[in-house]
Amino acid sequence: MIGVAEASKWVTAYVCLAVLFGIGVFIFAGPQYGGEFFAGYATEYALSIDNLFVFVILLTSFAVPRELQGRVVLIGIMIALVLRGALIAVGAVLISTFSWVFYLFGLFLVITAWRLAREKHDEDDSKEPGTVALLRRFLPVSEQYNGTKMTIRIDGKKLFTPMFAVILALGVTDVLFALDSIPAIFGLTKEPFLVFTANASRSSACPSCTSCSARCCSGWSISRRASRSSSGSSG
Amino acid sequence: MNVPLWVWISVLVGIAAIFTVSLFSAARPT
Numbered sequence: 001m002i003g004v005a006e007a008s009k010w011v012t013a014y015v016c017l018a019v020l021f022g023i024g025v026f027i028f029a030g031p032q033y034g035g036e037f038f039a040g041y042a043t044e045y046a047l048s049i050d051n052l053f054v055f056v057i058l059l060t061s062f063a064v065p066r067e068l069q070g071r072v073v074l075i076g077i078m079i080a081l082v083l084r085g086a087l088i089a090v091g092a093v094l095i096s097t098f099s100w101v102f103y104l105f106g107l108f109l110v111i112t113a114w115r116l117a118r119e120k121h122d123e124d125d126s127k128e129p130g131t132v133a134l135l136r137r138f139l140p141v142s143e144q145y146n147g148t149k150m151t152i153r154i155d156g157k158k159l160f161t162p163m164f165a166v167i168l169a170l171g172v173t174d175v176l177f178a179l180d181s182i183p184a185i186f187g188l189t190k191e192p193f194l195v196f197t198a199n200a201s202r203s204s205a206c207p208s209c210t211s212c213s214a215r216c217c218s219g220w221s222i223s224r225r226a227s228r229s230s231s232g233s234s235g
Numbered sequence: 236m237n238v239p240l241w242v243w244i245s246v247l248v249g250i251a252a253i254f255t256v257s258l259f260s261a262a263r264p265t
Contacts, residue, residue: 010257010260014253017253029236033236070260071258074254074257074258075258077254078254081250191236191238193236193238193242193243193246194236196246197246200246200250204250204253204254204257207257208257
């Protein structure tokens with residue numbers, strides 16, 4: 001995984017690229033669509049901040065070796081972007097066919113906000129994310145990594161490596177976050193092209209942002225969780 | 236907003252290029 005300085009440079013480059021793209025939309029498609037892209041991009045970026053911390057928790061839960069972390073996050077985000085694209089396509093078709101679906105999206109956002117407001121914040125941070133617990137329950141995952149390979153054969157039995165499990169967990173978690181961010185962005189624009197490009201712009205910067213967060217959190221409570229996970233439940 | 240197919244394809248190719256570059260960058264030994 002890259003350092004904070006290099007990650008910051010990558011994030012800056014991706015933000016500049018997104019701004020240039022937005023300016024292009026502004027010039028070629030008009031100020032309305034340009035504004036909608038920037039509003040959507042800002043919303044996606046703001047909503048992705050909490051993803052980053054969940055990604056760091058996932059990396060520490062699976063005790064991912066530092067040299068594999070960058071690749072793991074990147075592949076997870078790539079899978080998530082494909083799934084997000086599918087969600088956007090479904091959302092766009094639903095909205096264009098049944099206009100009342102738009103109100104359903106709104107209701108879903110209100111319910112999400114209500115649940116977040118009522119959520120009790122437990123001081124104990126030792127609990128694993130739900131996706132991790134679910135994966136451990138249903139996937140035969142080995143204790144050890146096998147380089148960058150997704151499977152390993154132990155005593156003739158083929159097992160998935162933690163590398164595979166963490167990539168899957170990252171992808172699934174990112175899509176779960178998309179369930180509220182995509183309806184939110186459809187509230188700003190009904191153009192699937194703008195919704196997708198705002199998502200892609202945000203996703204491209206995500207691995208570098210995760211690197212930054214992981215490095216910044218390394219001396220914080222996340223490291224306590226990592227030490228607990230690696231000594232207890234990793235694999 | 237009527238987005239031509241070539242714009243969609245260009246955007247998808249651009250995203251694929253960005254992720255490929257990032258993947259090689261992430262795979263590089265540190």
